[in-house]
Amino acid sequence: MSVDTVSLTGWGRTSPTTAVRFRPRTYEEAAAVVRGRGPRGVVARGLGRSPGDAAQNAGGSVLDLTGLARIGAADPAAGVVRCDAGVSLERLLRVLLPQGLLPPVVPGTGRLTVGGAIASDLPGPDHRRSGSFARHVSALELLTADGEVRTVLPGTALFDATAGGLGLTGVILGATLRLRRVGSAMMSVSTERAGDLDELLARFTAGGDRMPYASAWIDLTARGRSTGRGILTRGEHAPPLMRSAHAGRTRLLPRAGAGRGRSSAPGPLSGLFEALPPLPGALLGPGPAALYNAARYRGAPRARAGEPRPLSAFFHGPDAFPEPHALYGRGGLVRYRFTVGYGQEETLHRVVRRIAARRSPAVRAVLHRFGAADPGLLSFAAPGWSLALDLPAALPGLGRFLDGVDEEVAAAGGRVCLAADSRTRPETAAAMYPGLAEFRELRARLDPAGAFRSDLSRRLGL
Template sequence: MAAETVTEPPPAAAAEPPPGAEPPPGAEVLDDAGVLDGVEVLDDAEPLTGWGRTAPTLARVYRPRTPREAAAAVRAGGARGSIARGLGRAYGDAAQNAGGSVLDMTGLDRVRTVDAVAGLVVCDAGVSLHRLMEVLLPLGWFVPVTPGTRYVTVGGAIGADIHGKNHHVSGSFSRHVASLELLTADGRVRTVVPGTDLFDATAGGMGLTGVILSATLRLLPVETSLMTVDTERATDLDDLMARLTADDHRYRYSVAWIDLLARGAATGRSVLTRGDHAPYAALPRRARRAPLAFRPGRLPAPPALLPEGLLGRTTVGVFNELWYRRAPLRRTGELQRLATFFHPLDGVPHWNRVYGRGGFVQYQFVVGYGREETLRRVVRRIARRGCPSFLAVLKRFGEGDPGWLSFPMPGWTLALDIPAGLTGLGAFLDELDEEVAAAGGRVYLAKDSRLRPDVLHTMYPRLADFQALRAELDPRSVFTSDLSRRLAL
């Protein structure tokens, strides 16, 4: 690969030297002059929700475009504090702050430099994974970890310590962060590196240690923008787990769609999809003309309002049956576009509208290896309950990640979407929480909107360390969210 460094010029505001006292090593102290000079802020409070569109709350939204403006917005946050927000893809209330302020960080969106030899990118926290793919793929590099949507900011990816189909091989997003710049409650911008307590509290810390301003990421080399994919059907949950256990080491990416309405002998029947980045030699002649082209397609958005109950047990049951039957018994070596393999729902703008006005709850948990019977019981309970979920996936996690509140741990993770208006849903999920916690498992905070704080302490053994560091770093709770209040973080 040819040596190349790509640099986007910084805006003029970013080039100004910070005034004030001499900062300590690794920290830049931002002054108090011109607190809101140049910061775009809404005059009135704005209603905000997570991607699940439940529990809206009002907050004053600031839209900084530079680190200086971000610091000014934090200082102006008031008694209810502030929280950073990216593209709004956290499903629950992690990026909401009722009665306080929210920093929309998407204005800090520069890709600063790309080292196309070493495979490093330095970028602002508001840059999306979609934008990174546009910049990096032509140079032969790919983001090291991507979740089910590419419309996630880098800051959000670190704050939630996102994972993807390759966790069993590559771990979570934070494992690929070489360093980050963090605006803390005292107004300093600290350079934070792996192996420190502040890094471990920030990775997966849901924005509660400060505002991530930029990051340096290690990248994955690729030869093409296509994937080579193997697909097969599993007859039930045990068949699926056996296939994953036996062969996952052969694939970089692995995920299974699971039919959670199937019962009896078919409980847990699944479609297993695994793959890797296609080498140049695997491409047909026509595709070799532009092997690194990135052209994700888009479909029309669903209507703003859809009838309630559209995704009931009957309609989802029919969809699940058709989806399972149309999948091949076994197909190998299929070439797919990146967007098709990683982000099929991104092709439908505002797909979260299909759940109707009431929105939906995404429930994701993990239980460790050796706790397969807990997974079986939970799947059977969901099937008996008849939860109409057509977006349900099962994956295997590899080694645990460094973040004190990072979700992944070695084991099995199941994620499912459920219409929020389902009768008795809250009590049912509370029961599942208890079962997961009793097995040493946990739920994913970036997708949570209803977990009880007493269960959280059981699920996250480093929670006390996180709370102690946060109390020292931010004694006045400058950084606060609806999630942190609900869970007493």
């Protein structure tokens, strides 16, 4: 097991803190770290894709689980696979897809671990059908504060606290995942433009769930009659015939390291999450951002159906490009993700208008439509609309502005995503998550000495 002292941040590269990082290769080594933890506790960490401070632990210990990356043999008949928590979703897809298998929930990046997907209970673009990631976990191995490894099953209080629990109930070491069978590595994709937010929501709703995957990019720099205009993209798994028809022109999955250079994936105007090419940070001001968004909107088709696209490009288009941190300058980025319920569309309208009026240089903004709430006490997804956007952390007055948006979201019964958070106030989080009191009580019983801590848990009093 390697040990070093490092400065860590989230993917947003804000608020760096220093911790002792342990890289265990076995469950026994991970348990030894938990038993020998210092007074500042320990938290698990995967590939560092959480935008905020959920996987940081200033002055304490961090368990880097990327060395625990075994994948067991998939059981096609039972539709399950057992894997370690440090396995990346990109690698898992690389192993499963040639067997015609796929995790039922595929988030917008493959560069995160199975343990991170469970601890964040990530939703995908088919949440209305499939729910979030942890809903498809049939068992998990959890290293608890006493240094013991427990098998935790769905339907138990500990499972519901761990799913979306941000690593604060213990260290997820491995999981058994239920799988979906697919006929090919291709997707059939439909795209359409909407001239404003009303039209975008109407098109989203009118399509129902005829295609399971749906997401929309919103131009948050457009104002006036074009406020909230966007591009709606839907997809479904293609039949095997489409696979054979395009086998010579498409790659099953991106090559390892493809994100470091030119990709064979479709360009920035295609792909469910509208992958962004890197731009010089000095160009990311309100004017250039508006010009870039306008070109992106006008470059999309007014309506197109049945476009074949490789599965990896559809789900993980942004992974084909280098990390876009140059866009946001030295201060890093703030990812703000919130959801409001159906019937609260006016709140979504007001937030979009406020961002547009402020002329914030937002080039990434993704809208999802969620279904039934997940059972995790701190799971983010709930029935309604979810908007995720990235903003430069150095924008003047950004903290005060987002505090105001928090209040508006909370007043509408909505919530911000804690897994992406880096700045929400504790009283706001408590108002948004009714299961927080139960979560704290379970934590106090299971971990009275506070073995598992993070910068986020101290900031929000979790």
